[in-house]
Amino acid sequence: MLELPEVLTLSRQLDKELRGKTILSARRGGPHKFAFFKPSEAEVAKVLAGKRVRTVRGDGKCIFFELMPRAFFCIAEMDGRILVHGRGAELPPKHHLVVSFKDGTALTGTVGLWGFFGAGTKEPPILVDQTQTIDPLAREFTPSRFERLFAEYPKPNHAIKAFLINRPRLRGFGNGYMQEMLFSAGILPTRTVASLDRDERRRLYRAIRKVLSDATRLGGSADACDIYGRPGRYVKALGAKVKACSACQGAIERKSFLGGATYYCPRCQK
Numbered sequence: 245m246l247e248l249p250e251v252l253t254l255s256r257q258l259d260k261e262l263r264g265k266t267i268l269s270a271r272r273g274g275p276h277k278f279a280f281f282k283p284s285e286a287e288v289a290k291v292l293a294g295k296r297v298r299t300v301r302g303d304g305k306c307i308f309f310e311l312m313p314r315a316f317f318c319i320a321e322m323d324g325r326i327l328v329h330g331r332g333a334e335l336p337p338k339h340h341l342v343v344s345f346k347d348g349t350a351l352t353g354t355v356g357l358w359g360f361f362g363a364g365t366k367e368p369p370i371l372v373d374q375t376q377t378i379d380p381l382a383r384e385f386t387p388s389r390f391e392r393l394f395a396e397y398p399k400p401n402h403a404i405k406a407f408l409i410n411r412p413r414l415r416g417f418g419n420g421y422m423q424e425m426l427f428s429a430g431i432l433p434t435r436t437v438a439s440l441d442r443d444e445r446r447r448l449y450r451a452i453r454k455v456l457s458d459a460t461r462l463g464g465s466a467d468a469c470d471i472y473g474r475p476g477r478y479v480k481a482l483g484a485k486v487k488a489c490s491a492c493q494g495a496i497e498r499k500s501f502l503g504g505a506t507y508y509c510p511r512c513q514k
């Protein structure tokens with residue numbers, strides 16, 4: 245899943261590479277059950293053809309392309325790769341979207357588990373409702389705003405994991421960076437929302453900002469790649485391949501709850 249650090253990295257690169265370029269055509273690539281086109285692949289192709297890229301920006305789990313004349317293209321909730329290819333370069337054998345530009349360059353989207361591609365002319369297509377959430381890297385996300393999220397949370401007996409990703413009030417991350425944040429804050433993912441004291445909430449706030457800004461500065465996670473196919477430089481402390489804790493060298497544990505496996509260190513996280 246492309247989370248905020250990858251979305252910001254890709255968006256900045258896409259803006260630099262594609263700004264001002266004119267789209268020749270867009271079409272669906274090979275079949276994929278979970279490559280979704282909104283409203284439809286024909287409509288996406290129709291909206292994109294002949295448009296020029298004005299800007300590309302990232303927000304949450306979405307990459308927004310603003311086009312001229314007025315139109316929008318958006319890639320959201322993407323688990324997969326987005327690559328830009330030079331003139332005449334071979335495209336990846338498996339891809340589910342290809343956007344060709346007048347100058348011979350191309351963008352491909354290769355979906356892993358799932359991904360959304362949307363386009364429209366009136367306003368950006370709503371693929372994910374972002375209106376009720378806060379950008380965790382924005383200035384408006386302050387320690388007191390975070391305190392309020394806790395105070396307003398309707399299910400104080402739910403696990404902190406649920407607070408962070410199942411009913412998120414903060415946008416742009418899922419299980420991957422959530423684990424990093426809780427590890428960095430020294431808090432077990434199974435702790436209830438109500439059990440965190442003020443000091444722990446403060447540590448979690450700082451961990452959210454630090455993990456996301458460090459990962460963004462390092463070009464995203466090492467298990468994802470940029471538009472040139474180069475991996476990011478942020479190495480996650482937890483994941484399926486990590487056996488030992490980087491802080492205490494003890495064994496990392498895995499627990500499946502609330503719709504997915506979560507890794508943690510039972511010594512460093514309380």
Ligand SMILES: [Zn+2]
Nearest residue numbers: 489492509512
């Ligand atoms: Zn540890």
